[in-house]
Amino acid sequence: MKISLSPATPEAWSGSVLALGIPQDDPQGLVEAMEQRFNIQLSEWLKQKPFTGKSGDLASLQLLRSDCTTLVLLGLGDPDSVDRDSLRMAAAAAARAAQGQSGSLGLMLPMGSEDPIGDATAAAEAVRLALYSDLRFRSKPEPSLRPEQLELLGQWPGGLNQTLETVHPVCAGVELARELVAAPPNSVTPEELARTAATLAHEHGLDLTVLERADCEERGMGSYLSVCQGSDMDPKFIHLTYRPSGVAKKRLILVGKGLTFDSGGYNLKVGAAQIDMMKFDMGGSAAVFGAMRSIAELRPAGVEVHMLVAACENMINGSAVHPGDIVTASNGTTIEINNTDAEGRLTLADALVYASKLKPDAIVDLATLTGACVVALGDEIAGLWTPDDALSSDLETAANNAGEGLWRMPLHSSYRKGLKSLLADMKNTGPRPGGSITAALFLKEFVDAGIPWAHIDIAGTVWSDKGRGLNPSGATGYGVRTLVNWVLKQSSTVEA
Template identity: 85%
Template sequence: MKISLSPATPEAWSGSVLALGIPENDPQGLVAAMEQRFSLQLSDWLKQKPFSGKPGDCVSLPLLRSDCTALVLVGLGEASSVDRDRLRLAAAAAARAAQGQGGTLGLLLPWSSDTPEEDAAAAAEAVRLALYSDERFRSKPEPSPKPDQLELLGSLPGGLSHGLEAVHPVCAGVELARELVAAPPNSVTPAELARTASHLAHEHGLELTILERSDCEERGMGSFLSVCQGSDLDPKFIHLTYRPNDAASKRLVLVGKGLTFDSGGYNLKVGAAQIDMMKFDMGGSAAVFGAMRAIAELRPAGVEVHMLVASCENMINGSAVHPGDIVTASNGTTIEINNTDAEGRLTLADALVYACKLKPDAIVDLATLTGACVIALGDEIAGLWSGDDSLSSQLEMAAQAAGEGLWRMPLHSPYRKGLKSLLADMKNTGPRPGGSITAALFLKEFVDAGIPWAHIDIAGTVWSDKGRGLDPSGATGYGVRTLVNWIINQANT
């Protein structure tokens, strides 16, 4: 999609679909202006719909004119309450209303005079992401015309076009994450994730290291390797690196949980666990893949970024790990596996040890780790755990700018006693109450003291059954925009 600015007013703009954001009571008189332009009794028609400009209101009127084939009106709520999130939602609604139409979408929203560049970029991202659809696995993809150009209307500075250049790389990263999460487990395997990393490295000049099973054995990654004992597929430990053209003053590490399918092992997922959806248990790895894809194209200066994914399947056969087995992680910590369905933290443990050896300035891991986080925060807000206030604040600001819900949770150290084992250094799960907290405390054991570290649990946000905001039904690509914002901010400080 081509994105550009247009100096045309709504009264003079011509194209395919004209979309206007309308606050309650229409203080700018846009409806009256459109009545005059198109010689229509819009006010009476809107009363029948009904449309009052409230958030969520959206109507589309075919015009059958050569200069404009359809008019879309999107409610924004009270004018004083319009913020960037409202603009995002309105832009996404306008894009969906324009589906079925080719050509150009003209979009007018009340851009902030203080942050017009950020508002315009957010709206452009929302339009592109709302038009995303995944037709890869259909024998006969359903044709659906979509706008191939977006023109942003209104009082936007002429130099803003340069600021919109980041929209496509970021959206491409989100779309990659969506495709990885949505694909079935017989399509996205550990080997396929490794191939995806190889493709990114080749296309975008990244460095790639793949550790095979024997390499992981040499490094003592017994925690990670225990998870894949019951799978016929070989594990892959993926290390992808972005290096800037100039000297890097900061080194950041992204770690993503990479379970391409999670049966639960001998603690088999049953009932409400939705075993058929466990293809999305690699949502953390998808997010860091998407972020690396965006960063590789944006090429921020002064920051070096490493991506780590310990990828495997958690399956059952005669070789699978037993509940009660004791394994040893690569830092020498012994772990009693009292629940084989708490496998993600076992893979992350060795990935975090590896990450610390890179001597980074910060580590952030993303994982679909616990159902407890979903119970606590629902499906629109991810949980954040960190003992570092500065890093937490950076990530919260990055998420807010991205429009992705993120809430800091307590890393309550007294709960660490719930991970005590009679035989080993620790168990991999604690009591059911506070399960997302003990999961974070488990991971903390594998991070060297003094290294800023944050854990983000995306179990609820990785997937949307009915679609929400600019996300379609299915994989959301959550986390990509937050990570990219965070990395870019670190490059600029």
Template identity: 65%
Template sequence: MEIRCSSTTARDWSGDALVVGVFSGDAGQGMRDLLAERFGNALAQRLEQRRFQAKPGESASLELLNHSPSSLIVVGLGAPADFGAEQLRSAAATACRLAASAGAQQLGLALPVEGLEPAAAAGAMAEALRLGLFADQRFKSDPEPRPQPQAVELLGLPAAALADCQGAVANSAALCSGVELARQLVAAPPNVVTPAALADTAAQLARSFQLELKVLERSDCEALGMGSYLAVSQGSDLPPKFIHLTYRPSGPATRRLVLVGKGLSFDSGGYNLKTAGSQIEMMKYDMGGSAAVLGAMRAIAELKPEGVEVHMLVAACENMISGGAIHPGAIVTASNGKTIEINNTDAEGRLTLADALVYACKLEPDAVVDLATLTGACVIALGEEIAGLWSPSDGLAQALLQASEQAGEHLWRMPLRASYREGLKSGLADMKNTGPRPGGSITAALFLQDFVDPTVNWAHLDIAGTVWSDKGRGLDPAGATGFGVRTLVNWVRSGGPA
């Protein structure tokens, strides 16, 4: 699908299908008048018959006889005061799905960009068009035809900004490729995406984009003292793979950033087995953090940001049951020497991240960000549209919040309350791997903090609720969302925290 930026307006554009956004109430009268002027007053009557009120998400598709365009799609935008980049993305995704269903080959998209930076608006619409049409049919024996427009024009952009807008559209292609990779990894079944498959994905990225790759095998991890990570992996027949992928800029790097993704390719819960109703069949998405960082690296490698060196770490493994699986009550030693009493084998992600964070800090980074489908408690607290953010660094937290806002992904900063650390105390070891049920996502973040050098800027993102959508939302289809890729890429391209 070719996406072009244009200063042509809805008044003059011709092609297969024209999409226009209409505000509700008096604010939409100007667009209604323009449509009546171009297509006749009968159009208003047809919209009235459809009871179209221009509410957010509302749409109407109309066939126009003896006209070019031959189809008109009207998308409701709601009140102007409530309209921003997120609503722009949602409207563009809705419009493109409707146009694709109608078989349109040439699409003109006339959505308001006033109040938004033109290039950012063009990039947001381009992301929505591509990601809104994404469909994963790799595992179907007879895939359904998925038509999509061949050419889309983003209409009504300022003529002076067209070059910048087209550049933003070009950049969005790399970003979307990263999101699509993350979606494919999360959606694939656990017999396809294994720890070795994650390492193979990293190897493919290294070959395609000239990245550096190091994969540590079990013996290498043993030599580094990664007893916490290896304890999780020991119940599986599949060997663990500790993946270290590096992007280096062509010129000097003034910042070094590390992205860490939780990489549980399947989580049975171990001997604290997930039971009926716990969605054990969906635990393939427990590697959503690793998918996000791999997707981000794919986009970063193509966009080639200057002045920043980026390392990606994934401690990949399965959490399975066997005669060799770790026992509840066992005590293990992480690579920083801390001992951990495992009081719940289903709190395994933090055990793998512990050794990954120790490794990350040894790289002497300016900042470390980890992403993990870590706790059901975060889903209870924030639902399925907002990820939790924990960080002792105000600067890093603010940078990530700004990056997520630009991406249309939602983060909410949560507390790292030191007194909650009491719940992690163990009578036998330095700490337990879980605390009491109340505040479970907070104690999980506090657990991770114990494996981060206090001189290193660090943030933890709990994406347990946002990595998957049962029904789809905005530009995300039902299923894997690829959450986190766009936020990470925006943050890296900004240079990281000041």
């Protein structure tokens, strides 16, 4: 899709679909203007819908004998309450209303903030991502028509030469993450994740190291390797690196949980545990893969970015880890496994030890880690745990600018006692109450002191059953835009 800024007014623009954001009471008089332009009794028709301009209202009208085929009106609600999220929701609705038509989509929304290009970027991302569909596994795919061009209408203070250069790279990363999460577990395996990393490395000039089982054994990754004991598929520890063209003044590490399928092990998932959906237990790895795809194309200066994914399956056979087994992580910590279905943190433990050895300026891990986080925050907000206030602020700002819900949660140190083991240094799970907190405290044990670290639990946000806003139903690609925003901000502070 070609995306551009246009100075055309709604009265003058011509194309396939004209979509206009209308706040309540229509302060700009757009309805009257469209009545005059198209010679239609639009006000009377809208009363029958009814369309009042409240947030979420939508009216679509096919036009005859006009240089536009469709007029779409999008309710924005109280004009004083229109924010960037409102613009995203409206842009996504416009995109869906334009599906089934080719040609161009002209979209006018009130870009009235201090950063109109930021608003335009958010709207453009919403249009592209709302039009996403995944037909890879259909025997007879029937792709629908969609606009080939998006024109954002308005008065642009900086002129029309301003570019929305991040839109396509960021959306491509989100789409990659969605594809990885949505694909079935017989398609996205640990080996397939390694192949995906190899493709990214080849196409974007990234460095790639893949540690095989023997390499991981040599490094003492007993925590990670215990998880895949019951699988016929070999684990793949994937290390992908972006290096800037100039001097790297910051080293950032993105760690993603990469369980391509999680049966729960001998603590088998049953009932409401959704074993049929455990293909999305690699959502953290999908997010960091997508972020690396975007970062590699955007090529931020001054930052070196590493991606780590300890990919494997959690399956059951005669060699599978037992509840009660004690394993040793690569930093020497011994872990009593009191729940084989709390396996993600075991893989992340060795990944965080590996990350710490790279002496980074910051580590951020993403994981579909706990049901407790879903209970606390639902399916629109991810949980954030970090002992570092500055890192928390940076990530929350990045998420807010991306339109991705993120909420800082307590890293309550006294809950650490819930991980005490009679035999080993610690257990892999604590009591059920506060389960997402003890999970984060477990991970903290494997990060070297002094390294800023944050854990983001995306168990609720990785998938949307019904779809919302720019996310169609299914995989959301959550986390990609937040991570990219964070990395770009780190780059800008280095350059400054």
